[in-house]
Amino acid sequence: MASEYLKWKYKDVQPDKPVELTKKQRRQNWWHYHKWHVILAAAAVVIVGSLVWHTLTQVHPDYRIAYVDSLPLAEETKISWENRLAALGGDCNGDGKVVVEVNQYLSTQEDVMYTAASNIKLLADLDSNESYFFLLADPEGFQEEYEVLREDWFPVENGLYLARRTFWEDRTPKNLEGCDRLWDRLLKEMA
Numbered sequence: 001m002a003s004e005y006l007k008w009k010y011k012d013v014q015p016d017k018p019v020e021l022t023k024k025q026r027r028q029n030w031w032h033y034h035k036w037h038v039i040l041a042a043a044a045v046v047i048v049g050s051l052v053w054h055t056l057t058q059v060h061p062d063y064r065i066a067y068v069d070s071l072p073l074a075e076e077t078k079i080s081w082e083n084r085l086a087a088l089g090g091d092c093n094g095d096g097k098v099v100v101e102v103n104q105y106l107s108t109q110e111d112v113m114y115t116a117a118s119n120i121k122l123l124a125d126l127d128s129n130e131s132y133f134f135l136l137a138d139p140e141g142f143q144e145e146y147e148v149l150r151e152d153w154f155p156v157e158n159g160l161y162l163a164r165r166t167f168w169e170d171r172t173p174k175n176l177e178g179c180d181r182l183w184d185r186l187l188k189e190m191a
């Protein structure tokens with residue numbers, strides 16, 4: 001019964017005509033429902049673009065030198081070692097450039113936290129076989145503590161010694177042959 005009554009009550013009711021929206025109103029309506037999608041997509045594009053840019057522009061050094069001491073290496077000395085090894089070395093990774101990186105691992109008595117962080121970085125370097133060359137003030141002490149050096153280090157300048165790494169496992173750096181050739185060139189230059 002109620003159904004017949006409702007039919008009779010609304011027999012003259014006509015549905016509203018759809019409202020024609022202007023172009024501006026349609027854009028506002030679309031933006032109202034899609035703004036978060038657009039913002040999230042833009043953020044994703046920025047993040048992915050940043051990762052791609054970082055990956056493409058990252059410089060991978062051909063040779064790494066680990067400097068281990070209590071005082072930082074002077075910037076001029078660091079640059080001179082980088083230039084010296086770059087001049088003697090070859091392009092090991094095939095990017096057309098010879099890049100040398102000096103990583104400094106400092107241990108000071110004043111800042112124990114900095115020393116601990118530096119030691120952790122050094123252990124990570126030793127574990128990942130990043131550095132083949134070492135600039136050391138005390139190669140005997142370093143060898144006693146870490147047991148990773150070959151016994152053929154030699155003095156270079158300012159009380160520092162240049163040493164090279166030995167590998168007793170199958171894990172070796174990718175550029176081992178290039179590092180060995182560079183070591184031989186350094187020995188010839190020092191002689």
